[in-house]
Amino acid sequence: MAYVIAEPCIGTKDTACVDACPVDCIHPRKDEDAFTTDTQLYIDPVECIDCGACVPVCPVSAIFAQDDLPEKWKHFAEINANHYAHSHK
Numbered sequence: 001m002a003y004v005i006a007e008p009c010i011g012t013k014d015t016a017c018v019d020a021c022p023v024d025c026i027h028p029r030k031d032e033d034a035f036t037t038d039t040q041l042y043i044d045p046v047e048c049i050d051c052g053a054c055v056p057v058c059p060v061s062a063i064f065a066q067d068d069l070p071e072k073w074k075h076f077a078e079i080n081a082n083h084y085a086h087s088h089k
Helices: 016-020 075-088
Strands: 003-005 063-065
Touching: 003 075
Parallel strands: none
Antiparallel strands: 003 063
């Protein structure tokens, strides 16, 4: 069960979660081109080790365990996974 970044991140993109992640599974980083074009940050569900380090550092409470995603944001699990779909082929 991976963690998922949901709607509150859109337009915020605070990278405290990127810095807290021990396995570097949250992108885009500030030094990546996609940081300026993507509307939010994403957690790679394959690389995520479910440690939860990102959850308390998010200033907008946008990160949830997949099983705890609020119903209105359930589709963000797919949005996060789709962001990485091309890189795991």
